[in-house]
Amino acid sequence: MTFVNTNTNVKLIIGIGKTGISCVRYFISLGYNIIVMDTRITPPGIQDFKKLFPSVKLMLGKIDLKNLENIDEIIVSPGISLSDPLIIELLKYLNIAIKGDIELFANSTNVPIIAITGSNGKSTVTSLLGEMIKFSGKKVGIGGNLGTPSLDLLQIAEANFYVLELSSFQLELTNSLRAKAAVVLNITPDHMDRYRNLTEYINTKKKVYLNCEIAVINKDDDSGYKNLLLPEKKISFGIHNIEDSNFYLKNNWLMHRNNKLLHINNLKIKGMHNISNALAALALGYAINLPLKSMLDTLINFSGLPHRCQLVTTINKIEFYNDSKGTNIGSTKTVIESLGRNNAEKKIILIAGGVGKNADFSLLKSTIKKYVHTLVLIGQDATVIAKNLDSSCNNIIFSTTMQDAVRKCVKNAKPYDQILLSPACASTDMFKNFEERGEAFIYEINKILNEKFFSK
Numbered sequence: 001m002t003f004v005n006t007n008t009n010v011k012l013i014i015g016i017g018k019t020g021i022s023c024v025r026y027f028i029s030l031g032y033n034i035i036v037m038d039t040r041i042t043p044p045g046i047q048d049f050k051k052l053f054p055s056v057k058l059m060l061g062k063i064d065l066k067n068l069e070n071i072d073e074i075i076v077s078p079g080i081s082l083s084d085p086l087i088i089e090l091l092k093y094l095n096i097a098i099k100g101d102i103e104l105f106a107n108s109t110n111v112p113i114i115a116i117t118g119s120n121g122k123s124t125v126t127s128l129l130g131e132m133i134k135f136s137g138k139k140v141g142i143g144g145n146l147g148t149p150s151l152d153l154l155q156i157a158e159a160n161f162y163v164l165e166l167s168s169f170q171l172e173l174t175n176s177l178r179a180k181a182a183v184v185l186n187i188t189p190d191h192m193d194r195y196r197n198l199t200e201y202i203n204t205k206k207k208v209y210l211n212c213e214i215a216v217i218n219k220d221d222d223s224g225y226k227n228l229l230l231p232e233k234k235i236s237f238g239i240h241n242i243e244d245s246n247f248y249l250k251n252n253w254l255m256h257r258n259n260k261l262l263h264i265n266n267l268k269i270k271g272m273h274n275i276s277n278a279l280a281a282l283a284l285g286y287a288i289n290l291p292l293k294s295m296l297d298t299l300i301n302f303s304g305l306p307h308r309c310q311l312v313t314t315i316n317k318i319e320f321y322n323d324s325k326g327t328n329i330g331s332t333k334t335v336i337e338s339l340g341r342n343n344a345e346k347k348i349i350l351i352a353g354g355v356g357k358n359a360d361f362s363l364l365k366s367t368i369k370k371y372v373h374t375l376v377l378i379g380q381d382a383t384v385i386a387k388n389l390d391s392s393c394n395n396i397i398f399s400t401t402m403q404d405a406v407r408k409c410v411k412n413a414k415p416y417d418q419i420l421l422s423p424a425c426a427s428t429d430m431f432k433n434f435e436e437r438g439e440a441f442i443y444e445i446n447k448i449l450n451e452k453f454f455s456k
Contacts, residue, residue, distance in 0.1 A: 010035055010070045014087070015077025016043045019101050022149035023075050024053055026104065035071070037063060039086060065093045074098040078145075078169035081194050100173030102166060105150040107176055111141075111159050114284055115177055117166045117208045118185025118224065120331040121277045122146075124269070125185060126165040128281040128302055133161055136294040145170060161288065168204045169194070175210065181235075181287035182208045183216035184224025185280055188330020192358040214287040216280065219245050235287050237279035239272060246286070247279045254278060254299075256286075262296050268303040271338030307438035309335050309422075312445055317415035320445050324438030326422035329359050333367050335422050340371030348418050349374040349409045351399075351441070354425030356381035361388035364424065368392040374412045376405045380429040402430075402437070406444040 010033045013023045020036065027034050034056050036049075041061040050058075059067070063086065071094055076087060078100060091098065106113070116126050123146050130142035141153035144164035153162055166174070168191060184205050195201040206228055209215050215230040219238030235246050242248035247256055254261040254275070261282070264275060278299055285295045304310065307324040314320070321339065326332040332352065340348060350372045361384070368375065369392040376397045377385055386396050395412065399405035409419045421441045431437040 009033070009072040011073050011075060012037060012068065012071045012090075013075045013077075014038070014090075015080050016040075016046060016049055017077055017079065019077045019079075019149050021049065021052070022151040023077075023101055023104070024056060026101075026108075026151040026154070028053070028056075033070075035059060035068070037086075039063065065089065068094065072096060075104065076100060076173065078167060078172075082172060098173065100170055101149060101151050102144065102164070102170045102174040103176055105154070105164075106174065106178065108151075108154055109162065112161050112180035112288065113177065114161060114163045114288065115166055115179035115182040115208045115212070116164065116185065116284070117168070117171065117205050118183070119188040119190050119205075119328060120334060121185045121273060121280070122165045123325070124274065124277045124305055124308060125183075125280050125284070126163055127305055128277065128298070129284050130163045131302060132281060132285045132290055132295045132298045133163065133288075135298045136290045138290075166208060168201060171204050171207045174207060177208065177210055177212070179208070179212040181214040181216055181284050182212040183280060183284060184208060184218070185277070186218060186221045186330070187223040188328060188333070189359060189363070190328040190330065190357065192360075194357075216283045216287060218276070218280065219243075219248075220276070233287075235283045237276070237283045239276055239279070247283045249275055249279065254282070256282070256292075261292070262299060266300050268301070271309060271335065272341075273334045273338055274304070274309075307434060309338070310438075312442055313449070315445075315449060318410075318413045319418045321418060321420045321422075322438045322441050323420060323422035324427070324434045324441060326424060327354075327426050327434060328357070329361065329363050329424050332422040332424035333364055335420070336364075336367050336371050339418055339420065340367075343371070343416075343418075346371060346373040347416060348372045348420055349376065349413055351376045351378060351405050351409060351419075351421045352423050352425065353377040353379035353382045353385055354423045354427050354437075355379065355429050356384055356425050359424070361385045361424065365389060365392040373417075374409070376408055378402065378405050378430065379423070379425060381425060385424075402440040403444050403447075406441065407448065410448060 011027045013020050013036045016038045037059045116122050126146050130140050133140040138160040141156045141159045141162045143153050144150045145167040146165040214233040217225050217236050219236050219241040237247040238245040239249045252264045310322040312320040312322050323335045348371050374395040375393040378399050397408050427434045427437040
């Protein structure tokens with residue numbers, strides 16, 4: 001289909017990536033002229049971009065602001081910080097509105113939005129709730145920070161709901177969300193290379209509740225809504241602070257008020273963090289009136305997402321867990337404790353490291369001291385992590401490749417140990433993304449299995 005540009009104003013999109021491309025498609029469909037800007041001379045996927053959008057004007061590398069005319073709106077991809085020198089210079093030069101894709105999306109639909117954010121667990125809860133909606137017979141668009149960019153979801157005909165995973169980066173430029181139901185699952189320090197302090201990060205997460213109809217809150221972690229004016233309609237969940245919670249855990253049963261719903265032994269997803277995720281999804285589903293039976297049937301059959309505390313295999317009574325999505329301290333801490341609670345002794349061999357994002361790794365000390373007997377460090381900030389954790393683990397090993405890391409883990413493992421990849425770091429120093437990192441881990445496990453490495 002060919003669109004005729006009927007608008008003289010121009011939309012400036014900064015950043016070529018999944019989000020940037022979705023913004024291009026969106027504005028082309030509305031007949032706008034577009035300029036796409038990226039400071040990289042050859043950003044990934046640029047050739048495919050040119051084939052998809054041959055008539056879109058591109059500005060790559062060093063930017064000459066004098067070439068910008070009739071710009072009435074700037075759309076920034078979430079991966080670009082608002083403190084980036086280019087953004088600051090643009091705003092001074094143009095003095096116009098700056099938006100993100102979620103703001104555009106929120107102003108483009110009247111379909112109820114369920115908005116999910118938090119430091120950890122948001123992909124699992126987003127996917128789980130999406131499956132609950134599907135199983136109830138409703139049509140749903142699932143995306144945002146997970147999978148499909150939000151603006152591409154607008155192409156779904158007659159959707160009953162949109163379920164959006166939202167990162168703090170996306171929420172920075174979002175002011176018109178007005179979600180049907182919203183939740184901050186939890187808060188642990190993350191992205192401290194982008195935010196001035198933890199308070200700024202928390203306040204950005206809290207924006208998910210802005211003008212929402214129903215606030216779903218975690219009674220175990222009030223940092224996501226403390227001192228915030230919430231709507232009258234609230235639904236709560238919790239594992240530890242269960243008093244007055246609507247959905248909670250009691251004697252290994254998922255509960256709603258005083259009613260037993262499901263025993264945790266019937267869940268395929270394991271660990272206390274996933275029980276919290278299950279309760280959050282139930283609370284959100286309840287907020288949008290999903291049938292309880294549909295939600296419970298979905299829970300029973302939901303096996304979780306790849307790269308999230310995924311049991312890869314068991315070899316010689318040694319379990320291998322892929323938690324490559326563990327990209328911050330809070331996530332890794334939770335997974336270690338979930339696995340470690342089942343063992344009286346130190347049984348975990350942990351692979352960690354990558355891009356540390358200025359995190360304080362000393363926050364992992366007590367957890368590692370209690371549950372980890374060997375720490376294998378990889379990536380850009382391996383030495384920083386070692387310095388932070390040196391007193392918590394007697395056996396710290398450095399590796400330069402995933403192959404070397406996995407083999408060193410195996411050499412240090414004994415029956416009933418758990419080899420866990422949960423890096424507490426971003427992956428971009430060694431891999432394209434956390435998925436590629438997790439696949440590399442799985443590949444090396446399969447390789448040593450095929451080589452009969454254990455018998456050597």
